[in-house]
Amino acid sequence: EKKFRIAVIPGDGIGKEVVREGLRVLDHLANESNGQFSFESDFFPWGCEYYLENGKMMDEDGVEKLKDYDAIYFGAVGFPGVPDHVSLWGLRLAICQGLDQWANIRPVEFLPGVPRRLNHPDVETLNWILVRENSEGEYSGVGGRNFSGRGNGNEVAVQSALFTEQGCERIIRYAFDLARTRKRKKVTSVTKSNAQQYGMVLWDEVFARVSKEYPDVETDQQLVDAMAAQFVLHPEELEVVVASNLFADILSDLGSALAGSLGIAASANLNPEGCTPSMFESVHGSAPDIAGEGIANPIGTIGSAALMLDHLGLKEEAKLLNKAIEETTRKGFLTRDIGGTHNTVEITDAIIENLSMVKEEV
Ligand code: NAD
Ligand code: MN
Numbered sequence: 001e002k003k004f005r006i007a008v009i010p011g012d013g014i015g016k017e018v019v020r021e022g023l024r025v026l027d028h029l030a031n032e033s034n035g036q037f038s039f040e041s042d043f044f045p046w047g048c049e050y051y052l053e054n055g056k057m058m059d060e061d062g063v064e065k066l067k068d069y070d071a072i073y074f075g076a077v078g079f080p081g082v083p084d085h086v087s088l089w090g091l092r093l094a095i096c097q098g099l100d101q102w103a104n105i106r107p108v109e110f111l112p113g114v115p116r117r118l119n120h121p122d123v124e125t126l127n128w129i130l131v132r133e134n135s136e137g138e139y140s141g142v143g144g145r146n147f148s149g150r151g152n153g154n155e156v157a158v159q160s161a162l163f164t165e166q167g168c169e170r171i172i173r174y175a176f177d178l179a180r181t182r183k184r185k186k187v188t189s190v191t192k193s194n195a196q197q198y199g200m201v202l203w204d205e206v207f208a209r210v211s212k213e214y215p216d217v218e219t220d221q222q223l224v225d226a227m228a229a230q231f232v233l234h235p236e237e238l239e240v241v242v243a244s245n246l247f248a249d250i251l252s253d254l255g256s257a258l259a260g261s262l263g264i265a266a267s268a269n270l271n272p273e274g275c276t277p278s279m280f281e282s283v284h285g286s287a288p289d290i291a292g293e294g295i296a297n298p299i300g301t302i303g304s305a306a307l308m309l310d311h312l313g314l315k316e317e318a319k320l321l322n323k324a325i326e327e328t329t330r331k332g333f334l335t336r337d338i339g340g341t342h343n344t345v346e347i348t349d350a351i352i353e354n355l356s357m358v359k360e361e362v
Contacts, residue, residue, distance in 0.1 A: 002037040004312055007069040007277070011047040011091065013286030014296035015075020021298040021348040022073065022305045028352050029309070029317050032359075037314065042069070048079040048087050057090025063098035067276060071308050074281035075301065080288055089141065092281075096134055099276040101269035102167070103174050104132035104248070105307070106283060108255035111264060111299070112330035114338045118258035123235045126259060129178060130241050132248030133171040134269055136162050137199070139245040161244070163199035168206040174272060175242035176214045182239055186218040187211075190227045190243035190251070203244065228254060252283050256300075261337040263297025266304040268311065280308040294343050297335040299325055302351060320362070324354040 008023065010016040023041060030038045044065075046058040057077070059065065066072055072095065077087045095101070108128040110116055118126070140162035149155040172189070179187045189207045193200035204221065211219050220237070222230060224247045230237060231254055243251060256265035265283035282300030290296055303325060310318035333350040334340025342350075 011075040012079040013291035018301035019075040048082040072279035076286040102135040104134035106130040114260040137245035268307040280304040323358040327354040
């Protein structure tokens with residue numbers, strides 16, 4: 001029997017509600033595996049409530065503690081009462097950067113039965129993967145505020161984006177390697193190198209250099225503003241999209257909304273070298289506006305569990321889970337954000353039921 005040790009960090013708001021559902025699905029899969037694999041989940045109560053009690057978002061040695069695990073399953077952080085920059089930097093960014101999870105992979109796909117906001121005559125399926133640089137760029141944390149000017153209307157703040165050649169190269173190379181495994185074999189690189197003449201131009205140069213090693217992969221380069229338009233106007237042009245930390249963050253919300261909702265988007269924060277555990281989380285945040293109502297869409301987080309299964313080598317289970325999700329939406333089991341009336345638990349129940357069904361079909 002293979003036993004996988006999972007660190008579970010539900011976090012805040014709907015993070016808790018959807019992670020609970022994801023774990024139900026994982027437990028079900030383990031129970032059905034006839035002893036082939038199991039999950040040992042340890043819970044970490046880190047988040048905004050923890051901060052209000054302890055003055056910190058996580059333990060000082062939290063990142064060290066997480067190194068003992070095979071994977072991390074994460075909900076979302078952020079809740080009114082704690083500034084968003086405190087909660088984000090204190091937990092999610094601390095983990096991603098502390099464990100050098102430098103590649104954030106965010107697939108954008110249509111789900112059957114989910115009303116899409118993207119209506120394009122040539123596009124029946126979407127198979128995009130956004131590859132987000134996840135260790136530096138605009139989220140480098142480099143900057144400062146001029147406190148002497150504070151309060152008199154003259155404050156100055158600097159927020160610097162930091163790009164290293166190695167940081168650019170590893171994420172761009174990752175995107176090319178990924179494109180090679182896909183149907184179309186195309187990488188689109190997104191920058192703003194007309195306005196940002198240092199970091200983004202370095203990125204472009206690295207992209208040009210690395211692309212020479214992949215003559216079999218088609219390339220395109222776009223400015224981020226044009227890219228936002230292309231998402232809507234020429235979705236058929238896209239396959240693997242590689243972008244900096246901030247730009248890919250913004251574009252992934254747009255992508256998931258085009259596919260139907262933020263609630264269906266999954267993601268993986270990977271340390272591709274496998275030196276440290278990778279972290280799996282939905283793209284959305286803690287959604288304080290609907291937290292506690294039991295109506296959050298769990299598909300993004302359950303889809304992230306599928307990415308985790310795949311990462312752990314449980315490829316067949318990952319495929320089955322994705323199929324079960326598709327079967328669930330195809331049958332009209334939809335939460336409110338995608339036009340339905342089902343609640344969080346009902347969607348998960350349906351996914352679990354459909355797992356048995358799709359398993360029999362195989
Ligand atoms: P959000 O993603 O939490 O919510 C945006 C909108 O989408 C809301 O209307 C929300 O109800 C809806 N939504 C999101 N997920 C949904 C789901 N699963 N089902 C149904 N509807 C869903 O983004 P926000 O409102 O900008 O941020 C809220 C908090 O989350 C902030 O504190 C922010 O800092 C934090 N945040 C955290 C992460 C993270 O932990 N990775 C990511 C983004 C935002
Ligand atoms: Mn985001």
